Amino acid sequence: MDKLNNQQLLQQLTDHFGEDITRHEEPYGLLTVHTNKERIIELLRFLKESVGFIYLTDITAVHYPEGENTFAIVYHVHNLVENIRVRIKVSIPVSDPKIPSATVVWAGANWMERETYDFFGVQFEGHPDLRRILNMDDMEVFPMRREYPLEDPNRVDKRDFYFGR
Template identity: 65%
Template sequence: MAKLDNQTLIGHLQKAFGSDISSVEEPFGLLSIQVSKERILSILAFLKDDKELQFIYLTDITAVHYPAQALSIAVVYHLHSLVNNIRIRIKVFLDGAKPEIPSATSLWNGANWMERETYDFFGVIFEGHPDLRRILNVDEMEVFPMRKEYPLEDPNRVDKKDFFFGR
Protein backbone atom coordinates (compact mmCIF):
# COMPACT_ATOMS: atom_id res chain seq x y z
CA MET A 1 0.00 0.00 0.00
CA ALA A 2 1.32 3.45 -0.95
CA LYS A 3 1.88 6.06 1.74
CA LEU A 4 -1.33 7.93 2.40
CA ASP A 5 -0.92 11.69 2.04
CA ASN A 6 -3.36 14.58 1.68
CA GLN A 7 -3.44 14.37 -2.13
CA THR A 8 -4.22 10.65 -2.11
CA LEU A 9 -6.86 11.17 0.58
CA ILE A 10 -8.63 13.95 -1.29
CA GLY A 11 -8.49 11.79 -4.42
CA HIS A 12 -10.33 9.00 -2.59
CA LEU A 13 -12.92 11.45 -1.26
CA GLN A 14 -13.54 13.17 -4.58
CA LYS A 15 -13.83 9.82 -6.34
CA ALA A 16 -16.43 8.66 -3.83
CA PHE A 17 -18.32 11.93 -3.20
CA GLY A 18 -17.43 14.32 -6.03
CA SER A 19 -19.27 17.62 -5.73
CA ASP A 20 -20.46 16.85 -2.18
CA ILE A 21 -17.11 18.22 -1.03
CA SER A 22 -17.54 21.96 -1.47
CA SER A 23 -14.19 23.22 -0.22
CA VAL A 24 -10.69 21.78 0.16
CA GLU A 25 -7.90 23.53 2.08
CA GLU A 26 -4.60 22.55 3.67
CA PRO A 27 -3.82 25.05 6.44
CA PHE A 28 -0.53 24.07 8.09
CA GLY A 29 -0.62 20.74 6.23
CA LEU A 30 -3.92 19.59 7.79
CA LEU A 31 -6.42 18.60 5.12
CA SER A 32 -9.69 20.45 5.75
CA ILE A 33 -12.85 19.83 3.76
CA GLN A 34 -16.31 21.34 3.87
CA VAL A 35 -19.43 19.24 3.33
CA SER A 36 -23.18 19.59 3.74
CA LYS A 37 -25.06 18.33 6.77
CA GLU A 38 -27.02 15.94 4.56
CA ARG A 39 -23.83 14.07 3.58
CA ILE A 40 -21.83 14.27 6.81
CA LEU A 41 -22.72 10.80 8.13
CA SER A 42 -21.97 9.06 4.84
CA ILE A 43 -18.60 10.82 4.57
CA LEU A 44 -17.70 10.01 8.18
CA ALA A 45 -18.74 6.38 7.66
CA PHE A 46 -16.69 6.17 4.46
CA LEU A 47 -13.59 7.54 6.20
CA LYS A 48 -14.01 5.14 9.11
CA ASP A 49 -14.91 1.96 7.21
CA ASP A 50 -12.66 2.22 4.15
CA LYS A 51 -9.96 -0.48 4.46
CA GLU A 52 -7.25 1.78 3.05
CA LEU A 53 -8.10 5.01 4.89
CA GLN A 54 -9.03 3.65 8.36
CA PHE A 55 -9.96 6.91 10.12
CA ILE A 56 -11.11 4.97 13.16
CA TYR A 57 -10.24 7.58 15.79
CA LEU A 58 -12.63 10.48 16.30
CA THR A 59 -10.37 13.05 17.95
CA ASP A 60 -12.86 15.83 18.51
CA ILE A 61 -16.21 17.38 17.65
CA THR A 62 -16.62 21.06 18.33
CA ALA A 63 -18.15 24.16 16.79
CA VAL A 64 -17.22 27.70 15.85
CA HIS A 65 -19.55 30.68 15.77
CA TYR A 66 -19.14 33.14 12.88
CA PRO A 67 -21.76 35.80 13.70
CA ALA A 68 -21.21 37.81 10.49
CA GLN A 69 -22.01 34.89 8.16
CA ALA A 70 -25.42 33.65 7.02
CA LEU A 71 -24.52 30.07 8.00
CA SER A 72 -23.03 31.14 11.29
CA ILE A 73 -22.33 27.86 13.12
CA ALA A 74 -19.61 25.52 11.87
CA VAL A 75 -19.53 22.03 13.36
CA VAL A 76 -15.97 20.72 13.11
CA TYR A 77 -14.92 17.06 13.18
CA HIS A 78 -11.29 15.96 13.60
CA LEU A 79 -10.47 12.39 12.56
CA HIS A 80 -7.17 10.53 12.81
CA SER A 81 -6.04 7.46 10.93
CA LEU A 82 -3.69 5.78 13.39
CA VAL A 83 -2.59 3.23 10.80
CA ASN A 84 -1.64 5.87 8.22
CA ASN A 85 -0.71 8.61 10.72
CA ILE A 86 -2.78 11.27 8.96
CA ARG A 87 -5.50 13.62 10.15
CA ILE A 88 -8.44 15.34 8.51
CA ARG A 89 -10.74 18.19 9.54
CA ILE A 90 -14.33 18.22 8.29
CA LYS A 91 -16.50 21.34 8.57
CA VAL A 92 -20.25 21.60 8.22
CA PHE A 93 -21.84 25.07 8.24
CA LEU A 94 -25.31 25.41 9.78
CA ASP A 95 -27.94 28.09 10.17
CA GLY A 96 -27.35 29.80 13.51
CA ALA A 97 -31.08 30.21 14.17
CA LYS A 98 -31.68 26.45 13.96
CA PRO A 99 -28.36 24.56 14.09
CA GLU A 100 -29.28 20.91 13.58
CA ILE A 101 -27.08 18.07 12.31
CA PRO A 102 -27.26 14.25 12.46
CA SER A 103 -25.52 12.63 15.41
CA ALA A 104 -22.30 10.66 14.86
CA THR A 105 -23.00 8.40 17.86
CA SER A 106 -24.07 5.65 15.47
CA LEU A 107 -20.46 5.56 14.20
CA TRP A 108 -18.48 6.32 17.38
CA ASN A 109 -19.76 5.84 20.92
CA GLY A 110 -17.24 8.50 22.00
CA ALA A 111 -19.13 11.11 19.99
CA ASN A 112 -21.76 11.12 22.76
CA TRP A 113 -19.98 13.43 25.18
CA MET A 114 -18.34 15.52 22.44
CA GLU A 115 -21.77 16.27 20.97
CA ARG A 116 -23.20 17.02 24.40
CA GLU A 117 -20.39 19.51 25.02
CA THR A 118 -20.94 21.15 21.62
CA TYR A 119 -24.65 21.39 22.36
CA ASP A 120 -23.94 22.81 25.82
CA PHE A 121 -21.69 25.61 24.58
CA PHE A 122 -22.98 26.36 21.05
CA GLY A 123 -26.58 25.10 21.00
CA VAL A 124 -26.07 22.64 18.14
CA ILE A 125 -28.86 20.03 18.10
CA PHE A 126 -27.53 16.58 17.18
CA GLU A 127 -30.52 14.74 15.74
CA GLY A 128 -30.72 11.14 16.92
CA HIS A 129 -28.44 11.67 19.91
CA PRO A 130 -29.37 9.23 22.70
CA ASP A 131 -29.12 11.74 25.58
CA LEU A 132 -28.66 15.34 24.39
CA ARG A 133 -28.55 17.52 27.50
CA ARG A 134 -26.11 19.89 29.14
CA ILE A 135 -22.90 18.33 30.39
CA LEU A 136 -20.80 21.16 31.90
CA ASN A 137 -23.15 24.11 32.45
CA VAL A 138 -26.14 24.17 34.76
CA ASP A 139 -29.38 22.76 33.36
CA GLU A 140 -31.25 26.03 33.96
CA MET A 141 -28.93 28.01 31.67
CA GLU A 142 -30.86 29.39 28.70
CA VAL A 143 -27.94 30.74 26.65
CA PHE A 144 -24.99 29.13 24.89
CA PRO A 145 -21.85 30.79 26.27
CA MET A 146 -19.44 30.18 23.37
CA ARG A 147 -21.58 32.05 20.87
CA LYS A 148 -20.33 35.53 20.12
CA GLU A 149 -23.62 37.21 20.95
CA TYR A 150 -22.54 39.26 23.95
CA PRO A 151 -19.91 41.98 24.49
CA LEU A 152 -16.60 40.72 25.84
CA GLU A 153 -16.69 43.20 28.71
CA ASP A 154 -19.38 45.05 30.55
CA PRO A 155 -19.41 48.60 29.10
CA ASN A 156 -20.53 49.94 32.50
CA ARG A 157 -17.40 48.82 34.37
CA VAL A 158 -15.71 51.72 36.12
CA ASP A 159 -12.54 50.00 37.34
CA LYS A 160 -10.93 50.27 33.89
CA LYS A 161 -11.34 54.02 33.42
CA ASP A 162 -8.18 55.95 32.60
CA PHE A 163 -8.40 58.24 35.66
CA PHE A 164 -7.79 55.24 37.93
CA PHE A 165 -4.40 54.78 36.25
CA GLY A 166 -3.31 58.44 36.26
CA ARG A 167 -4.03 58.99 32.58
Protein backbone atom coordinates in the same frame (compact mmCIF):
# COMPACT_ATOMS: atom_id res chain seq x y z
CA MET B 1 2.58 0.40 -0.36
CA ASP B 2 3.00 4.11 -0.21
CA LYS B 3 1.63 6.00 2.71
CA LEU B 4 -1.68 7.67 2.23
CA ASN B 5 -1.18 11.35 1.57
CA ASN B 6 -3.49 14.31 1.45
CA GLN B 7 -3.79 14.24 -2.35
CA GLN B 8 -4.85 10.61 -2.50
CA LEU B 9 -7.25 11.11 0.37
CA LEU B 10 -8.83 14.11 -1.27
CA GLN B 11 -9.10 12.14 -4.51
CA GLN B 12 -10.89 9.29 -2.73
CA LEU B 13 -13.28 11.71 -1.06
CA THR B 14 -14.12 13.59 -4.25
CA ASP B 15 -14.60 10.30 -6.11
CA HIS B 16 -17.22 9.26 -3.60
CA PHE B 17 -18.84 12.51 -2.68
CA GLY B 18 -18.24 14.62 -5.79
CA GLU B 19 -20.13 17.87 -5.52
CA ASP B 20 -20.71 17.47 -1.81
CA ILE B 21 -17.05 18.21 -1.07
CA THR B 22 -17.64 21.91 -1.53
CA ARG B 23 -14.22 23.25 -0.63
CA HIS B 24 -10.86 22.10 0.66
CA GLU B 25 -7.68 23.63 1.98
CA GLU B 26 -4.51 22.51 3.71
CA PRO B 27 -3.56 24.85 6.55
CA TYR B 28 -0.27 23.64 8.07
CA GLY B 29 -0.45 20.35 6.23
CA LEU B 30 -3.77 19.24 7.67
CA LEU B 31 -6.29 18.50 4.95
CA THR B 32 -9.57 20.29 5.64
CA VAL B 33 -12.64 19.42 3.62
CA HIS B 34 -15.98 21.16 3.69
CA THR B 35 -19.15 19.23 3.20
CA ASN B 36 -22.84 19.56 4.00
CA LYS B 37 -24.97 18.18 6.80
CA GLU B 38 -26.90 15.84 4.54
CA ARG B 39 -23.88 13.68 3.86
CA ILE B 40 -21.67 14.23 6.91
CA ILE B 41 -22.53 10.94 8.60
CA GLU B 42 -22.06 9.07 5.35
CA LEU B 43 -18.68 10.74 4.94
CA LEU B 44 -17.57 9.96 8.48
CA ARG B 45 -18.67 6.37 8.06
CA PHE B 46 -16.84 6.12 4.75
CA LEU B 47 -13.69 7.49 6.37
CA LYS B 48 -13.98 5.10 9.29
CA GLU B 49 -14.91 1.94 7.44
CA SER B 50 -13.21 2.28 4.06
CA VAL B 51 -10.19 4.53 4.58
CA GLY B 52 -9.24 3.49 8.11
CA PHE B 53 -9.90 6.70 10.02
CA ILE B 54 -10.89 4.75 13.09
CA TYR B 55 -10.15 7.42 15.65
CA LEU B 56 -12.37 10.40 16.33
CA THR B 57 -10.13 13.03 17.86
CA ASP B 58 -12.54 15.83 18.47
CA ILE B 59 -15.82 17.52 17.63
CA THR B 60 -16.32 21.20 18.22
CA ALA B 61 -18.02 24.22 16.73
CA VAL B 62 -17.12 27.75 15.74
CA HIS B 63 -19.56 30.63 15.51
CA TYR B 64 -19.16 33.06 12.60
CA PRO B 65 -21.65 35.86 13.19
CA GLU B 66 -20.41 37.94 10.24
CA GLY B 67 -22.26 37.60 6.95
CA GLU B 68 -24.67 34.69 6.97
CA ASN B 69 -24.37 33.93 10.71
CA THR B 70 -23.31 30.32 10.66
CA PHE B 71 -21.85 27.65 12.86
CA ALA B 72 -19.02 25.55 11.55
CA ILE B 73 -19.07 22.10 13.09
CA VAL B 74 -15.51 20.80 13.04
CA TYR B 75 -14.58 17.13 13.16
CA HIS B 76 -11.00 15.98 13.55
CA VAL B 77 -10.46 12.33 12.66
CA HIS B 78 -7.26 10.35 12.66
CA ASN B 79 -6.06 7.32 10.75
CA LEU B 80 -3.78 5.68 13.29
CA VAL B 81 -2.29 3.15 10.87
CA GLU B 82 -1.37 5.52 8.07
CA ASN B 83 -0.83 8.30 10.60
CA ILE B 84 -2.77 10.99 8.83
CA ARG B 85 -5.35 13.37 10.18
CA VAL B 86 -8.20 15.07 8.40
CA ARG B 87 -10.46 17.89 9.44
CA ILE B 88 -14.06 18.02 8.23
CA LYS B 89 -16.16 21.13 8.44
CA VAL B 90 -19.88 21.53 8.02
CA SER B 91 -21.57 24.91 7.92
CA ILE B 92 -25.04 25.20 9.35
CA PRO B 93 -27.15 28.33 9.86
CA VAL B 94 -27.55 29.62 13.41
CA SER B 95 -31.29 30.06 12.80
CA ASP B 96 -31.66 26.32 12.25
CA PRO B 97 -28.73 24.67 14.03
CA LYS B 98 -29.44 21.04 13.27
CA ILE B 99 -26.99 18.35 12.23
CA PRO B 100 -27.15 14.55 12.46
CA SER B 101 -25.31 13.08 15.42
CA ALA B 102 -22.05 11.19 14.95
CA THR B 103 -22.81 8.92 17.89
CA VAL B 104 -24.00 6.32 15.39
CA VAL B 105 -20.41 6.10 14.10
CA TRP B 106 -18.40 6.58 17.31
CA ALA B 107 -19.73 6.14 20.84
CA GLY B 108 -17.13 8.68 21.96
CA ALA B 109 -18.90 11.44 20.04
CA ASN B 110 -21.48 11.52 22.82
CA TRP B 111 -19.86 13.95 25.22
CA MET B 112 -18.12 15.96 22.51
CA GLU B 113 -21.53 16.70 21.01
CA ARG B 114 -23.06 17.39 24.39
CA GLU B 115 -20.31 19.93 25.02
CA THR B 116 -20.92 21.53 21.62
CA TYR B 117 -24.65 21.66 22.34
CA ASP B 118 -23.99 23.13 25.75
CA PHE B 119 -21.92 26.01 24.45
CA PHE B 120 -23.45 26.69 21.04
CA GLY B 121 -26.94 25.20 21.08
CA VAL B 122 -26.28 22.95 18.12
CA GLN B 123 -28.99 20.29 17.93
CA PHE B 124 -27.44 16.94 17.15
CA GLU B 125 -30.30 14.91 15.76
CA GLY B 126 -30.37 11.32 16.93
CA HIS B 127 -28.12 11.96 19.93
CA PRO B 128 -29.16 9.61 22.76
CA ASP B 129 -28.84 12.10 25.60
CA LEU B 130 -28.47 15.69 24.44
CA ARG B 131 -28.27 17.63 27.71
CA ARG B 132 -26.01 20.33 29.03
CA ILE B 133 -22.77 18.96 30.35
CA LEU B 134 -20.52 21.64 31.84
CA ASN B 135 -22.93 24.48 32.47
CA MET B 136 -25.82 24.29 34.87
CA ASP B 137 -29.03 22.81 33.59
CA ASP B 138 -31.19 25.89 34.05
CA MET B 139 -28.93 28.14 32.00
CA GLU B 140 -30.90 29.80 29.25
CA VAL B 141 -28.22 30.93 26.82
CA PHE B 142 -25.50 29.24 24.84
CA PRO B 143 -22.47 31.10 26.14
CA MET B 144 -19.89 30.49 23.42
CA ARG B 145 -22.02 32.25 20.83
CA ARG B 146 -20.37 35.49 19.85
CA GLU B 147 -23.23 37.72 20.96
CA TYR B 148 -22.63 36.90 24.61
CA PRO B 149 -19.93 39.02 26.23
CA LEU B 150 -17.40 37.52 28.58
CA GLU B 151 -18.77 39.46 31.52
CA ASP B 152 -22.05 41.18 32.14
CA PRO B 153 -21.45 44.67 30.66
CA ASN B 154 -23.78 46.22 33.23
CA ARG B 155 -21.65 45.29 36.19
CA VAL B 156 -20.89 48.36 38.27
CA ASP B 157 -18.49 46.85 40.77
CA LYS B 158 -15.73 46.37 38.24
CA ARG B 159 -14.75 49.42 36.21
CA ASP B 160 -11.45 49.64 34.41
CA PHE B 161 -11.60 52.81 32.33
CA TYR B 162 -8.03 52.88 31.15
CA PHE B 163 -7.52 49.43 29.73
CA GLY B 164 -11.03 48.22 29.07
CA ARG B 165 -12.04 44.64 29.34
